[in-house]
Amino acid sequence: MDLDYVLRIPWNTSECRGYHNPNNTTQISSNSSSPTTGRSRCCQTLLSLYGISLSQHLKKTSLFQLPDLPTSVSCLQDFQTKLTSLSLPPSLTSLCFDPLQFVISPNICASVQSTQDWVKKLGPSTALDSSCKTDLTDLTSCDACVAAGFQVQTDLIGIDGNKSHSTDCFYFAVLSSKHSSKRHSAFVFGLVGAGVAVLLMSIFLGLYLWWTTKYRKRSDMGEEEMGSRPRRPTTVAVWYKIQELEKATDNFSPKNFIGRGGFGMVYKGMLSDGTVVAVKKIIESDIQGNAEFCNEVEIISNLKHRNLVPLRGCCVTENGGPGESERYLVYDYMPNGNLDDHLLPVEISRRPTLLDSDMRARVADFGLAKQSQEGQSHLTTRVAGTHGYLAPEYALYGQLTEKSDVYSFGVVVLEIMCGRKALDLSSGPPHAILITDWAWSLVKAGKIDKVLDSSLLNDNGDSSTANPKSIMERFVLVGILCAHVMVALRPTILDALKMLEGDIEVPAIPDRPTPLGHPSFSRGDNTTFSISPALSVLQLHSGTCLGEIQKLYIVLVLLRS
Template identity: 60%
Template structure:
């Protein structure tokens, strides 16, 4: 089973925080309302009941208590019934509190039949959390609401339809789920509803999309992330297995002897033909017979075998999962020589063909710069190779960056994985300069120029010395000399996308400069490029907020408070240098292309080699109202808002 998807689904599935709920009413007060869901499957599915056998309600002191694991398993188990009910009634949750209470009591009775503790359900859930409400996720209550919000053609409908019991299908469904969840959160406008939106996404995938139904093995193990008990065979089955095993062993010895003879005969013929082929000039498939790696011509990078990558990552296990990158999942791995690498398993890509993928690898492997993440090698499996029926798969192998990505340090997660220590001013300064140098190399150090298209904090990795390296070249585009690139497929991340690229598909080096400017402002201001959870009913853009402070002569207020509180940083580097970095970020992220500097000029401004020009007025974004408020709800007065932005002005 795909361990990565199991981890992601199990961690994200809870719609509400787990709390010890008040006990259900005693039996003599049980509501007469019948539960509309059939929960008999709880006794039939061989789920791992050991998670709940030693259940003890936690006292809140340990977040990793057995209670949490048990409650996650129970919620996944209960989700199967909700998905089946969604399929039958088109409703995501239950109609009333009495109905929810009745269903939870029925659920507990099934668990009691399995000799599990009688307080499981009351300790994990409250009946109210399963009652239908418009205030859970994007005002969705039924499948009709779902279709009205996200439409019928979602990534779930194309990726989660088939059997999900194999690794590749489950990975694809997981990524599709995250994509739909992000869309729902954007529609809802409240990031605190992320878990309920994920809950709805899972129910829709299992109940509506998947053709095999919520109780199928693929849905249970992948979508609901339930671990099935592998020891379901009876004693008699094991005895029969032993008899058949001993009988088959003798036959196997004879068969293997014959197969080995055939193998050595075929191997000699294959080697002979290969040598003859290479003498005739066909060298594309030359392979080092004493090595597990092969080098293909024209790329300069190592082509790994899939077996080597599986061994390095322990079969892409959840313990080696690093995170999600552009178009795929990233795992930590260790090669036989002890080298630590990051293996990116590409799930979705523009590069479907062998030639396209080889061309992409050739481009990446030829990029050599201190501030780029180097590519070590790659792997490709074609559908016609019939390797475990995997289909087409692509893998890229990079050097491992031990300090993670910039986003983890700027906006640490609640688990404290990167610690709570803020980046110092010298570290922030070096990171910004490193990214600028890496982009300058892509734009001006290679011919033709390369546009990254997805510069953002999560694509900036930090090495052992906390120096920045630009990563994720799965979206690169080579330009034609002196021309912009027009594309019908816009790739990138909202908040970092240049307006002319997002709206009109015009891609130039200035598109990367815009994204770079947003990263600079994130680093200097300590605020996300795009925040949908702020007090304003509209999205918060850090560039608008910082520009309004600069126009009011309050550029110091835009700086991250941790920079101003660090006396050593202020004394060794005057505030004027920090403010200069903020001004360069605003200039790079200007809405009009012509007013942005090139990355080379931006680098010179950052290093103080040339002066930062006066910050020009920013045309009002399309349908931009005036905002009024304090630091968090900033204001833009009519005098500051500049001229109205007309269609096409941003392209000039």
């Protein structure tokens, strides 16, 4: 490009005479009000001046920018040589410009690279053609031309869809305007100068607002790299830094390992304020992307109930690059472990029901509901739940009703009363695999005594601590009725609670269709699970059973809310 005009045309060099050291932005001309203002004015002036040569380049080659990086570097060096000959500092171009910003690229301003692209995107004529034909030394005409430039910029951004390309689009609008060579310099100085000034003011305002927001949220959000962090939850959930969680769990030490919960490994930890927490490192999850993960955290953190394990916060950290992030959930610690540890032998449990310090049942891993980023409810067609607890109509056909929760409630009642897992593949005959089929068959055969776990009726020789058999049998019948295969034959949950309390009679148990414990449930690899024996140590009074069952029902309802 020919840059000799830099030495020929008159232009104000005073704004750029204070920069003697590129690392010292405080050395500015005396007429600048601040270092930032002085630097901005100098760079704005140089951009306008350099734009003249780019406009000439566009006229000769039909290209808005330079073909490659070496060419851009060479042109800027030539530009700096001209500036140095005017006794200006030797580092101005490196201070104001990145050579890449003048290299042609398909990733800026609606992918416009040439005049052919320009015509293809905007048509053969634009508002610039009529508004910039007059003498631009007249202020009124100049204002009209600037307004036309912003109008074309708006059109380009509408096509591009990325507002971060605003500066490039406005600059292209300046370069593409058709004007006489006589008015060339005045046009470029006027339009670029006015446009860039407005854009710089917008940038400074945006930076100020960003800094203010970041300062206010720093205590909750911590410090992270702006380019890699996902969208943060907007609720009261705390956003933990990975360093905090590593310190709390002693770098996720095996000695702090609690167990494997739903889709992750759980570690016990202590925060800096002494709070004991459970940190779950997500390993398996259907949630795709960090944005969806944050949406889930927003919903879950809003669920507050005495029978839910409170979610304290979360953490997302990049681990090597995009798509390799690690996610963590931080819950209140439940000191009494899993409910199954008190009801069944110590095995790997898939039912996330925990007990707090007061032995109150609390459900973890809740959050089956999903929500889109826009805040709209999202219904998934994928069946989600734990095998053995899913109602047949939901597991087989995806039909989910309020009676589906009644079925799950009935299964939990039977588990408590029978000391048996909901799904036991080692139970021999096919009809004995599901607890619902097994219990129904025994009750229909008049063998309800075999359904009840013996430890519930064991009084240890003390009749004062014995659980009344009639109450225990009523609980079993209610569980069987709630877990009936036919949806219409299940009671409402309110009626089920009244039956448990003895306020209304339990109706006769209706017959069932072909049992769900079909041979198709058998496993082809002959793999079996150990039989869950009867309760061995825990003795529950009827009031205790009823209270815990009521709590578990509340949780089941919340899971579908």
